[in-house]
Amino acid sequence: EVKLVESGGGLVRPGGSLRLSCAASGFTFSNYWMSWVRQAPGKGLEWVANIKQDGSEKYYVDSVKGRFTISSDNAKNSLYLQMNSLRAEDTAVYYCVRGGGSLGYWGQGTLVTVSS
Amino acid sequence: DIQMTQSPSSLSASVGDRVTITCRASQGISNYLAWFQQKPGKAPKSLIYAASSLQSGVPSKFSGSGSGTDFTLTISSLQPDDFATYYCQQYNSYPRTFGQGTRLEIK
Numbered sequence: 185e186v187k188l189v190e191s192g193g194g195l196v197r198p199g200g201s202l203r204l205s206c207a208a209s210g211f212t213f214s215n216y217w218m219s220w221v222r223q224a225p226g227k228g229l230e231w232v233a234n235i236k237q238d239g240s241e242k243y244y245v246d247s248v249k250g251r252f253t254i255s256s257d258n259a260k261n262s263l264y265l266q267m268n269s270l271r272a273e274d275t276a277v278y279y280c281v282r283g284g285g286s287l288g289y290w291g292q293g294t295l296v297t298v299s300s
Numbered sequence: 301d302i303q304m305t306q307s308p309s310s311l312s313a314s315v316g317d318r319v320t321i322t323c324r325a326s327q328g329i330s331n332y333l334a335w336f337q338q339k340p341g342k343a344p345k346s347l348i349y350a351a352s353s354l355q356s357g358v359p360s361k362f363s364g365s366g367s368g369t370d371f372t373l374t375i376s377s378l379q380p381d382d383f384a385t386y387y388c389q390q391y392n393s394y395p396r397t398f399g400q401g402t403r404l405e406i407k
Contacts, residue, residue: 219396221344229336229344229387231396245395279343285391286334286349293343 186210186289188280193294200270200298206263206280206291214238214258217284220265222276223293230276233265234284247273270298302326302390306399312407317378321402323371323388332392335364335373338401339384347386348373380406 192204204220219234233244233254242254253266263280277293303326313319323333331351336344346355348364351371361376375382383406388399 228401229338229389229398231389231398234396243394285332285396286346287336287344287389287391288346288349288355290343290345 186282188282188289188291190278190280190291190294193278193296195297195299196270197300198271198298201266201268202270202296204265204267204278204280204294204296208261208263208280208282211282213256213261216282218254218256218263219281219284219287220254220263221279221281221287221290222274222296223279224273224276227276232278235263236284267296270296272298274298301395302329302393302397304388304390304397304399306386306388306402308402309400310403310405312405313378314407315378315380318374318376319378319404321373321375321386321388321404323366323373323399325369325371325390325392328368329390329392331367332390333364333366333371334389334391335362336387336389337382337384338387344387375404378404 187209189207220232235242235254251269255264279293280291281287282289305324307322333351335348338344352364363374385401385403
């Protein structure tokens with residue numbers, strides 16, 4: 185069974201940093217692109233970033249470029265999102281997702297709240 | 301960026317009805333189109349990829365069609381469990397973009 189479990193969310197002040205983690209199991213992690221997708225409270229879905237299996241390609245939505253960094257560790261079957269210079273508009277549930285285009289499996293999400 | 305526009309934004313239907321949701325891309329995306337279902341407080345669930353291919357385990361009451369700029373998701377014989385919000389998403393180019401969602405409610 186494919187399982188994706190996010191962690192690392194919480195309350196952070198504007199300008200602060202947070203690192204999200206996603207533990208993957210039930211599939212060969214190193215075979216798949218992985219993505220982060222977020223959803224602000226009461227709003228729709230927004231793709232954030234994705235990373236190729238070997239980490240050689242990474243793509244970001246413009247609003248997070250230069251502030252967020254996606255990475256992965258195939259030995260640990262884990263995906264990460266380092267978020268710096270956080271803004272109020274980054275407040276959202278962040279989902280870890282298997283896939284780079286077609287997003288086949290989603291974690292349950294972790295809530296990030298940016299507020300003073 | 302490719303804009304994805306869903307219609308309608310909300311829809312009321314009865315159990316047993318057949319409904320169709322439309323998704324239009326601002327430029328051609330071939331068949332790089334996916335559909336998702338999301339229930340309140342839950343993660344989205346993948347229904348369809350490549351415009352018309354059903355994800356494993358998804359019942360055949362869900363079907364997708366289209367290519368280029370115009371796509372549809374059809375749900376036949378609505379059951380209480382089908383009332384949710386549905387999103388389309390293009391993966392033809394970066395950034396990946398979603399439609400604004402269609403909320404399907406019980407009449």
